[in-house]
Amino acid sequence: MSSTVSPLPDTPEEVASALREASYLADDSTALISFLAQRLGKPILVEGPAGVGKTELAKALARASGRELVRLQCYEGLDEAKALYEWNYRKQLLQIQATASSSPESQAAIEMGEIFTEDFLLERPLMKAIANPEPVVLLIDEIDKTDQEFEAMLLELLSDFQITIPEMGRIEATTHPIVVLTSNNSRELTEALKRRCLYLWLDYPSAEREIEIIRLHAPEIDQALAERLVEVVDMIRELDLKKPPSIAESIDWARTLILMGADDIDAKVFKESLSIIIKHRTDLDLVAERIGPRLGRSRDGDPGPSKNGN
Amino acid sequence: MTEQVLAFCEDLRGEGVAIGTSEIQDAFSALEIVPWERQQDFKESLAATVAKSPKDREIFELVFERHFFRATESAALEYSEESEAARNTRMAEAQGDGPPPPMDMEALADAIREAIEAGDESAMNDLARLAIEAFGQQGESSGVVGVDLQRIRRGLGLTANEGDGQGESKEPLDRGQLARFERQLRRELQRGQIQRQGQLPPSRPLSELNRALPMRGAQDLAAVHKAVAQMKRRLATLGHDPRGAKRGRQVDVRRTMRSSLETGGIPLNLAYRPKRPRKPEIYVLCDVSTSVSSAATFFLSVLHALHDSFRKLRSFVFIERISEVTHVFEEERDFRIMSERITSEGGVADISGYTDYGRVWREFLEDVSDDLGPRSTVIVLGDARTNGRPPAEDLFAKVANRANRTFWLNPEPELYWNYGDSVMNAYIPYCDGAFECWQTEHLETFVDIVASGRPSLEKPRARASRHRY
Numbered sequence: 178m179s180s181t182v183s184p185l186p187d188t189p190e191e192v193a194s195a196l197r198e199a200s201y202l203a204d205d206s207t208a209l210i211s212f213l214a215q216r217l218g219k220p221i222l223v224e225g226p227a228g229v230g231k232t233e234l235a236k237a238l239a240r241a242s243g244r245e246l247v248r249l250q251c252y253e254g255l256d257e258a259k260a261l262y263e264w265n266y267r268k269q270l271l272q273i274q275a276t277a278s279s280s281p282e283s284q285a286a287i288e289m290g291e292i293f294t295e296d297f298l299l300e301r302p303l304m305k306a307i308a309n310p311e312p313v314v315l316l317i318d319e320i321d322k323t324d325q326e327f328e329a330m331l332l333e334l335l336s337d338f339q340i341t342i343p344e345m346g347r348i349e350a351t352t353h354p355i356v357v358l359t360s361n362n363s364r365e366l367t368e369a370l371k372r373r374c375l376y377l378w379l380d381y382p383s384a385e386r387e388i389e390i391i392r393l394h395a396p397e398i399d400q401a402l403a404e405r406l407v408e409v410v411d412m413i414r415e416l417d418l419k420k421p422p423s424i425a426e427s428i429d430w431a432r433t434l435i436l437m438g439a440d441d442i443d444a445k446v447f448k449e450s451l452s453i454i455i456k457h458r459t460d461l462d463l464v465a466e467r468i469g470p471r472l473g474r475s476r477d478g479d480p481g482p483s484k485n486g487n
Numbered sequence: 488m489t490e491q492v493l494a495f496c497e498d499l500r501g502e503g504v505a506i507g508t509s510e511i512q513d514a515f516s517a518l519e520i521v522p523w524e525r526q527q528d529f530k531e532s533l534a535a536t537v538a539k540s541p542k543d544r545e546i547f548e549l550v551f552e553r554h555f556f557r558a559t560e561s562a563a564l565e566y567s568e569e570s571e572a573a574r575n576t577r578m579a580e581a582q583g584d585g586p587p588p589p590m591d592m593e594a595l596a597d598a599i600r601e602a603i604e605a606g607d608e609s610a611m612n613d614l615a616r617l618a619i620e621a622f623g624q625q626g627e628s629s630g631v632v633g634v635d636l637q638r639i640r641r642g643l644g645l646t647a648n649e650g651d652g653q654g655e656s657k658e659p660l661d662r663g664q665l666a667r668f669e670r671q672l673r674r675e676l677q678r679g680q681i682q683r684q685g686q687l688p689p690s691r692p693l694s695e696l697n698r699a700l701p702m703r704g705a706q707d708l709a710a711v712h713k714a715v716a717q718m719k720r721r722l723a724t725l726g727h728d729p730r731g732a733k734r735g736r737q738v739d740v741r742r743t744m745r746s747s748l749e750t751g752g753i754p755l756n757l758a759y760r761p762k763r764p765r766k767p768e769i770y771v772l773c774d775v776s777t778s779v780s781s782a783a784t785f786f787l788s789v790l791h792a793l794h795d796s797f798r799k800l801r802s803f804v805f806i807e808r809i810s811e812v813t814h815v816f817e818e819e820r821d822f823r824i825m826s827e828r829i830t831s832e833g834g835v836a837d838i839s840g841y842t843d844y845g846r847v848w849r850e851f852l853e854d855v856s857d858d859l860g861p862r863s864t865v866i867v868l869g870d871a872r873t874n875g876r877p878p879a880e881d882l883f884a885k886v887a888n889r890a891n892r893t894f895w896l897n898p899e900p901e902l903y904w905n906y907g908d909s910v911m912n913a914y915i916p917y918c919d920g921a922f923e924c925w926q927t928e929h930l931e932t933f934v935d936i937v938a939s940g941r942p943s944l945e946k947p948r949a950r951a952s953r954h955r956y
Contacts, residue, residue: 189521189528206531209521213532216520219513222539266750274751365540372507375517376539383667 186212192241201230201237202382202390210377211238220335220356222320222371225379227361228423234379235316235357244355245309248316249302251323257330261340262304265297272297293344303331304348307340312352320370321360328370335373381414382424390424395431405442406431409472410454413464422454430454444472492518495554496537502550504543510536596643603664615671618643635676636669736760768799768862770890772851774869775804776842801855807843809850842872844910845879852885859889868896868924871904871911878910880917887917896924896933 186192192215193208203211211234214221223231239246249260269292300308306315320328334340338350358374360366382390387407392398398406406427414421422430430453439446447469455461492514496506513536521532530551538547595617602610618639742758750756801813815828859865865886871878887893895914897904901923904911915921922933 205527206535209528209531210535213517213521213535217513217516224541266755270750270753270755362541368505368507371539372509374539375513375535376544377535378541378544 186215188212195241196237199237199240200393201233201241202386202393203234203237204382204386207234207377207379210375214357214375215242215355217375218338218353220358220374221377222358222360222366222374223377223379224360224362226381226421226423228425229379229381230424231359231379232316232318235314235318235359238355238357239314239316242312242314242355245311245313246316247302247306247309247313247354248318251317251319251321251327253322253324255323255327259301260303260327261301261330262342263299263301264293265299269297295345298342298345303334304340306354306356307334307338307348307350309354310351313354315354315356317356317358319361320358321363321366325367328367332369332373335370384408384411387424387427391428391431394428395435397435398431399440402434402440402442403431406434409442409447409468412468412471413454416463416467418455418460418463419457420455420460426454442472444469447472489515491554492533495533495550498550498554499537499547502546504538504546506537513537599643599668603668611668611671612675615668615675618672619675636673639672640669768858768860768864769801770855770859770863770865771800771802772809772847772865772867772869773802773804774806774842776806803851805842805847805850807841807846809847809854811854841874841876842869843876844869844871844873845877845882848879848882848886852882856886856889859886861891863890864892864894865890866894866896867914868898870897870899870909871895871914872908873910875908878913880913883914884917892919893917894919894933895921897921898925899923900925 186195189205189209189212192212193203193205196203196208196211210221213219223234225231235248236246238244272292298304303315306313317331320331335356338353340348342348358370381387384404384407387410388400388403391403391406392400410422410427410430430450433450433453434442434446437446437450439450448465451461451464455464493511496511496514500506514533517532517536518529521528533551534544534547538544595614599611599614599618602614619635737760739758739760743754743756746756746758747754801811802816803809803811895911895918897911899909903909904923911921922929924933
């Protein structure tokens with residue numbers, strides 16, 4: 178990966194391959210929308226269940242384009258002071274005290290508002306993304322965790338890429354950042370915000386793609402085991418769980434299996450490593466009850482059609 | 488083509504998808520840099536700019552199929568005529584005009600297998616249509632998408648490699664691929680349904696029916712659960728005071744002084760006393776007699792979804808007698824089990840099993856009247872059908888008097904109030920508001936009002952039926 182910012186790709190396929198190089202396997206629509214976002218200069222709003230690679234997409238975009246990633250993690254009660262900018266009161270105060278003892282001209286300068294300059298500004302992530310001379314990738318993670326007022330504050334930034342500071346005026350972006358917003362859909366976002374974004378719904382990937390992803394992140398795993406693993410994870414996702422296993426957890430599980438030296442997922446291995454993918458008491462019981470027996474049978478009886486098919 | 492896209496957006500708006508002009512502009516600027524002739528890219532670009540929630544996306548898929556079916560590809564056009572012809576022959580057959588040659592199911596199944604294995608999307612799409620036609624010919628169409636889907640799948644002998652090992656003669660198919668084919672089938676079936684019901688305006692089948700509260704006893708609990716989850720999301724940030732409202736805030740001198748130490752004793756930041764939002768105590772009384780039971784459990788579960796935002800929420804169910812079920816909701820988060828437990832443990836039916844409102848008010852007064860105070864809100868959900876028993880509105884008036892606010896939600900449309908044994912008018916004078924509540928929208932408006940303590944101005948339509956006394 179080069180340290181310089183790479184030029185914008187010309188086709189969705191180029192985006193896809195760039196993302197692949199940054200070890201992110203994008204499906205067609207993801208690549209297309211990433212491409213559109215770059216060309217149109219629009220933010221992407223990514224929604225989907227937890228752990229399907231929403232945040233990872235932003236990181237991969239940053240890696241692929243050689244840009245710096247500026248991340249703003251949202252939480253309840255996040256406000257301007259933590260997201261945009263804050264005045265450095267201490268420094269301002271020191272400045273005032275320092276000049277108070279010196280000449281009257283400089284005192285006049287303070288009254289002219291000289292303590293409200295960029296020198297006294299503490300940049301927070303959004304400001305940093307805007308003011309950066311190099312283009313960046315701005316990740317606003319879990320926007321649904323904030324309240325609606327914060328969304329409203331983002332609107333100026335998202336549509337015009339500018340921030341208005343009352344004491345200083347407008348700060349416009351010198352370069353166009355790629356903005357990625359992620360949401361777990363824990364609440365409905367406002368229409369105003371959605372209107373300014375391209376919408377991407379990320380779901381659990383298809384079996385083939387998940388196998389690819391797992392093999393990309395845990396290269397030591399062999400194809401047959403990966404296929405089996407994805408199949409089991411798929412079965413688990415079909416159950417009505419509190420927290421279905423995410424892709425990240427499939428990868429963790431794959432790594433665990435490698436460490437355990439397992440070459441097939443049978444009832445025993447499954448039971449031992451279950452806690453890697455299931456993180457809820459009641460889910461554990463349900464999965465053990467529903468999936469466990471199925472695995473045992475396929476090992477004791479004939480090897481099971483899944484392996485015949487390979 | 489520009490007009491096509493505009494007409495398409497208009498179609499989507501008709502289905503209840505909110506599309507602004509800016510979104511249409513986005514769609515066009517996206518289409519400028521994406522080759523139009525590639526259907527997948529074209530569709531994804533449109534979807535990304537226009538459909539901005541999973542639900543919108545679902546509608547988008549359906550409308551897209553319907554709209555661009557004829558327009559985008561001549562191949563698709565040809566095909567539609569073909570299937571039109573097939574439909575005509577089917578009609579003719581029904582009228583006894585000699586049967587058309589039956590489709591060779593074996594050959595069809597084999598072709599589908601091949602397509603699935605090859606992962607050829609467009610072939611799968613074509614074959615899905617063929618399969619539906621074939622099964623339509625056999626007169627097996629039930630009109631229910633899920634049922635038809637299963638039937639066709641079984642009929643074609645398509646099974647995934649689930650590992651049952653029942654000695655199938657054919658090689659099992661890959662699950663993912665099969666799922667893709669099923670998706671195609673499902674979409675085709677749904678599209679067929681839309682076309683069949685094409686007479687009524689397309690906005691109705693998609694948006695409004697979904698939102699009506701399920702009222703039948705045999706309703707799909709999962710659907711209810713989904714509605715509740717949606718509402719939970721909507722209400723997740725509700726009830727918080729607006730941040731900008733700084734009026735009337737009190738300066739916390741102690742904390743201001745403390746924080747001024749940071750700035751050398753100059754109080755640059757004023758610290759305010761936090762405003763504690765007023766949290767109402769809510770008493771919910773729910774009629775669970777057979778006529779309203781499903782609406783009742785639905786309603787209770789919504790209020791309990793709000794459990795955290797209310798200081799105190801107590802739920803009662805009643806038919807002839809009254810019984811508190813708050814603990815059931817606290818112990819059980821699973822909606823299914825919850826509603827079972829309420830019906831089995833409530834112990835609210837006495838002899839006749841008919842609602843007795845008079846007795847309910849009396850028992851409610853005996854049980855909790857001491858707790859009712861200026862902070863309490865009483866919500867009654869019931870159809871006010873007394874089965875000819877005295878309504879005892881004087882007792883209800885006492886309840887309403889003690890409580891700060893009293894609301895009545897009636898799961899029947901307003902049209903039916905006061906007909907038959909409904910005595911709604913006897914109670915309305917004592918309520919702060921009486922609402923009809925048979926759509927999720929009604930419920931949302933109502934919850935807005937309760938949670939914020941002021942009427943919401945967003946949905947005048949749903950509030951049209953509101954009474955204030």
